[in-house]
Amino acid sequence: MSRIPAVFKRLHGAGRKALIPFFTAGDPDKGSTVPILHALVRAGADIIELGVPFSDPMADGPVIQRSSERALRNGTTLRDCLGFVAEFRATDTITPVVLMGYANPIEAMGYDAFADSAAASGVDGVLVVDYPPEESAELHDKLKSRGMDSIFLLSPTSVDERMDDVARLASGYVYYVSLKGVTGSASLDLDDVKSRIPRIRAHVNLPIGVGFGIRDAQTAHVIAGVSDAVVIGSRLVQEIESSQPGQAAGNLERLVSEIRRAMDSPA
Amino acid sequence: MQMYDLPDRKGHFGPYGGVFVAETLIHALDELRDAYDSLRHDRAFVAEYEYELKHYVGRPSPVYFAKRLTEKCAGAQIWLKREDLNHTGAHKINNTVGQALVARHMGKKRIIAETGAGQHGVASATVAARYGMQCVVYMGSEDVQRQAPNVYRMKLLGATVVPVESGSKTLKDALNEAMRDWVTNVEDTFYIIGTVAGPHPYPMMVRDFNSVVGRELLVQMPEAIGKQPDAVLACVGGGSNAMGAFYPYIPHKQVRLIGVEAGGLGLHTGKHAATLCAGKPGVLHGNRTYLMQDDNGQIIETHSISAGLDYPGVGPEHAWLKDTGRAEYVAVTDDEALDAFHALCRLEGIIPALESSHAVAHAMKMAASMSTDQVLLVNLSGRGDKDMNTVARHSGLSL
Ligand SMILES: Cc1ncc(COP(=O)(O)O)c(C=O)c1O
Numbered sequence: 001m002s003r004i005p006a007v008f009k010r011l012h013g014a015g016r017k018a019l020i021p022f023f024t025a026g027d028p029d030k031g032s033t034v035p036i037l038h039a040l041v042r043a044g045a046d047i048i049e050l051g052v053p054f055s056d057p058m059a060d061g062p063v064i065q066r067s068s069e070r071a072l073r074n075g076t077t078l079r080d081c082l083g084f085v086a087e088f089r090a091t092d093t094i095t096p097v098v099l100m101g102y103a104n105p106i107e108a109m110g111y112d113a114f115a116d117s118a119a120a121s122g123v124d125g126v127l128v129v130d131y132p133p134e135e136s137a138e139l140h141d142k143l144k145s146r147g148m149d150s151i152f153l154l155s156p157t158s159v160d161e162r163m164d165d166v167a168r169l170a171s172g173y174v175y176y177v178s179l180k181g182v183t184g185s186a187s188l189d190l191d192d193v194k195s196r197i198p199r200i201r202a203h204v205n206l207p208i209g210v211g212f213g214i215r216d217a218q219t220a221h222v223i224a225g226v227s228d229a230v231v232i233g234s235r236l237v238q239e240i241e242s243s244q245p246g247q248a249a250g251n252l253e254r255l256v257s258e259i260r261r262a263m264d265s266p267a
Numbered sequence: 268m269q270m271y272d273l274p275d276r277k278g279h280f281g282p283y284g285g286v287f288v289a290e291t292l293i294h295a296l297d298e299l300r301d302a303y304d305s306l307r308h309d310r311a312f313v314a315e316y317e318y319e320l321k322h323y324v325g326r327p328s329p330v331y332f333a334k335r336l337t338e339k340c341a342g343a344q345i346w347l348k349r350e351d352l353n354h355t356g357a358h359k360i361n362n363t364v365g366q367a368l369v370a371r372h373m374g375k376k377r378i379i380a381e382t383g384a385g386q387h388g389v390a391s392a393t394v395a396a397r398y399g400m401q402c403v404v405y406m407g408s409e410d411v412q413r414q415a416p417n418v419y420r421m422k423l424l425g426a427t428v429v430p431v432e433s434g435s436k437t438l439k440d441a442l443n444e445a446m447r448d449w450v451t452n453v454e455d456t457f458y459i460i461g462t463v464a465g466p467h468p469y470p471m472m473v474r475d476f477n478s479v480v481g482r483e484l485l486v487q488m489p490e491a492i493g494k495q496p497d498a499v500l501a502c503v504g505g506g507s508n509a510m511g512a513f514y515p516y517i518p519h520k521q522v523r524l525i526g527v528e529a530g531g532l533g534l535h536t537g538k539h540a541a542t543l544c545a546g547k548p549g550v551l552h553g554n555r556t557y558l559m560q561d562d563n564g565q566i567i568e569t570h571s572i573s574a575g576l577d578y579p580g581v582g583p584e585h586a587w588l589k590d591t592g593r594a595e596y597v598a599v600t601d602d603e604a605l606d607a608f609h610a611l612c613r614l615e616g617i618i619p620a621l622e623s624s625h626a627v628a629h630a631m632k633m634a635a636s637m638s639t640d641q642v643l644l645v646n647l648s649g650r651g652d653k654d655m656n657t658v659a660r661h662s663g664l665s666l
Contacts, residue, residue, distance in 0.1 A: 055566040056439060056551060058446045059289040065433055077563040103287055103550040108564030130287045130550060134277065155291040157453060162293060180291055181451040 001147040002124040003096040004172040007046050008207045008228065017224040018173075019044055019260055020209055022100065022233035023252070024051035024067040025084055026076025027240055032248055033084045036240075039249040041095050044260030049127065049231065052081045052101030059129045061184035063234045066241065078105040078114070082121040089122035096124035098151055098172075103130045106139065115142040125149035125172045133169045140169050153177050154200060156192060163203035173207040173229060176200060181212070184234030188213035194226050217262030224263040232259060271517050273587065278467020278554075281590065283583035286466040288553045292446075295453045300468045302373050307475065312368065319364045320479060323397065324354045326361075327483045330491055330644070335614040336631070343637035345630050346496065347647040348484060350508065351619060357649030358477060358508040359390040363459055365476035367394035370457035377401045377456045381445040383410055383438035383504065384575030384622065385417025386649055387461030392426035402426040405444040407437035410574045417653050435568040438504075438578045442552055462505025463582030466553030470582050477511025480646060485515050488644065496644035498523035498633070502625040503543070503596065504575045506582035508648035513594060523595065526585060527629045529571035530598030540569035541598035542581040543589050556583040572601035572657065573621035575649075603628040605661060608651065620649035621657065 011018055021040050025033045033050075040048055053071035057064060078101075085097050099118065106114050106128065118126065126143055128136065133152065140150040149172030154163060157180065166174065176196065178188040193210055200208055210223050211231025220230045239255055240248045273280045286296060306312040320326040329352070333345045350358040363380075370378055378400050382388030388404040395402030404421055408430040411418055421428050434440040442465075449458040463470045463477075481499075488495050499516055501509035503526040513524045531539030539545070546557040551566060559567050559579035571577040588594035599607075604621060607628035611619050619627060623646070630643045637643075651658070659666050 054564075055434065056443050058443045058552070059291075059450065061447070062433075069434075072565060079563070104558070104560065104566070105564035107549045107555075108547075108560060108562065129289050130553070132286060132288065132290065132293060135285050135287055153290040155289075157291055157294040159294060162290075166290075177289075177291060180453055182447045185451065 002149045002172060003094060004047060004124050004149050007096055008173065011046065017227065017263055018046040018207070018209065018229035019256070019263055020047045020049055020229050020231045021045050021236055021256055022049040022051060022231060023236050023240060024053055024064065024071050025081045026053055026071030026074045027067040027237070028070060028245070028248055029074055030076060030080060034087045035249045036252060037084070037088045038092065039253040040256055041092060043253045043256035045095065045256060047096045047098060049098045049100045050081060050085065052078055052099055052105060054102040054105060057102065059182055061182040061234060063184040063237050063241070067237045078109055082117050082123070085123050086121040097122070098125035098127055099123055100127040101129070103128050111139045111142050115139070115146050119146035119148060123148060125151045127151035127175065129153070133165050137169065144171070151175055156180055156196065160203060163200060167204040170204065170206055173209050174200065174204050175209045175211060175231060176227070177212045178210050179213045183212055185213060190222060193223065197226050217259045220259045221262040221265065230263060273584065274467060274471050278471065280584045280587035283556050283586040284467060284470055284554050286553065287550045287555065288466050289450065291450045291453065295449070296466055298373070303369055303468050303472050306369055306372055312372065316365055316368055319368070320361065324360050324364060325352065326479065327487070328352050330484065330487045333615050336610060337634065339610065339614060340631050340634040342634040342639065343497070343641040343643050344639065345634055346642060346644045348480060348512065348644060350480065350646060350648050351617070351623070351650035355386070355390050355393050356652065357386040357390065357620065358480060358511060359387045359461060360393065361479055361511065362461065362473050362476040362507060363387070363390040363394045366457070366459040366472070367398050367400070370400070370459070371398055373457065375455060375457035377452065378459050379403045379405070379445050379448050379456055380459045380461060381405045381438065381441040382461060383407070383441065383577055384573065384620070385410065385414040385421065385653060386575060388426070388428070389417050389420050389424070391459050392421040392424035395426060396424045403448065404428050405431050405441040405448070407431050407435070407441050409436040410438065413657055414574055414653055415656065438574070439566065439580070462507040463510045463584060464505045464552055464554060464556070464580055470554065470584055473507050474510040474514055474584060477507050478514040480508070480511040481513065481515030484512065484644065492642055495519060495522050496642040498525055499644050499646065500525045500527060500626045500630050501646040502527050502576060502622045502648060503581060503585060504529070504578050504622060505580070506585045508646050510582060510584055512646040513588070517593060524588070524593065525629065526594055526596045527626045528596060528598045529573060529576035529625060530600040531570040533600055534598055538570040539598065540571045540577050540579065542579060543585060543596040544598045548586065551580050554583045556586045557581055572604060573625070575620070575622040576625065597629055599625045599628045605658070607631055608658065618651040619647055620651045621654045623648045
């Protein structure tokens, strides 16, 4: 069963918000992925989004594009990503992992093979950027029947009707993309986020994570004040990119700890 | 007989097509679908489009009997649909005029486009100038090099050309980058996709705007030879010129429809762009279709001497026409295309685009084993001025 609902329940009880870091599997190398997962947990991550590299990451900005290119040069496949999660699960049976990526690697593996293998590896949720609800009901049924959550994006352009469509299939949490643009673009519009969240809540009865454009502890703190979860991606991937060999996990642990402290500090 | 009425309301051609995009674009695609749905039934819009095709593009384009080429092949008659004579030199303008008019009706002031050979970029820059819109064209940096004359044409026309350095630095990466621009500027920007790919409604809309080619043929061929041709041939990159020629012929079951893909250095070498001949179905650029991909679902780099065919996907309607057997798809190598290029230059005084040369090459192969009363119609999608550097280099010259 997905570990995600329990996390939000526990945090809600404690009056805290979820911190959800994202990074690309296989970046900077395959051997770093599991150590980075553990480092993120030590730093206070509640859920981890593990990026599955794809050759054509249409929704990503240059930072995550480059991380995908590095991971693919290292030969990282969807099967490898499932293997990383299984290895992580050998010592961490509580932190939820969400696989985030694009449709085609899943298409190539086949829905049943993917859903079986993801469940067996201990994956909790799946977010496929280019599978909107109307094109992915079959996959999401297969995930659901194996106890996994289907995470969907909402954006500033999502109309009310659309939120209802998403709500029908979504589980775990919904991910509000806080700006029009690709990952890692300019900073988000705080006022927009503040005004959107109540509108989303009126349509979607799930925790709401906010991401895209959160680059520092201060913004994370403010976003945590209005949402249920804060997703941070490009900033962490940038840290991996600029780390000396062997230093990525340690550097991420420091950076994410700082964000955790800011999120938990009183307003 | 069952009527052909694809795509369905959600943009599906059987299992292909659809809308596979990130959430941010869903609303824009819904708006575009609704706008196009009403405009295509709007008499004033259709009249405006037809006026532009006649007076600005120079339609109808003629059909032409390639007599000396036919004699050389000693078999079926080879006829050419002269899309190379259109304003800007290719079929691409049929589509850009249509989409720019849709953009104008939607109140969008900025257009973006991706381009491979540069023909679609030029056609987009052209209509942007014509209608007073701002235009940004994304082009893989490798294509910027091999299609330099077209880059300069776009700049002359007032467009901004952005070289794309990511991935394989060709057409697919230009499309990725254009999509990223669109996600970011979705409110004021209209994305003119240059082929029958992308999310619904693009494959349908681009087909519709190009199908003026097939509609003219349906009239022109009986006028010229008293019957429809035995086969219609067209090169297939994304598949817009082919779809434009094929679509009106789909109910004419006695006419074979043959799409010619880029066989590059040969299918056995893996260095080609023959997606329907050698690819597998998957999801890329907003639709489900055949793709050149590895076992892990990563898109692989393609190769073709012609930048306009160098694309690892193909329009979803072609995937459907292949699976149902209504159209056939074959591949022609770089060398065969070059031979056809030179043959058309020397025998007919027509310098064809390297893309179109692929279709000519296959027609030459077929003609030889057919009888002289049979007719092959080749959609000559564009002219070859842009390819001078590439062809010269292959002949060991530099210009
Ligand atoms: C002259 C010409 N023909 C064909 C193509 C291939 O595109 P499509 O397959 O969409 O017709 C191009 C693309 O740039 C082109 O310039």
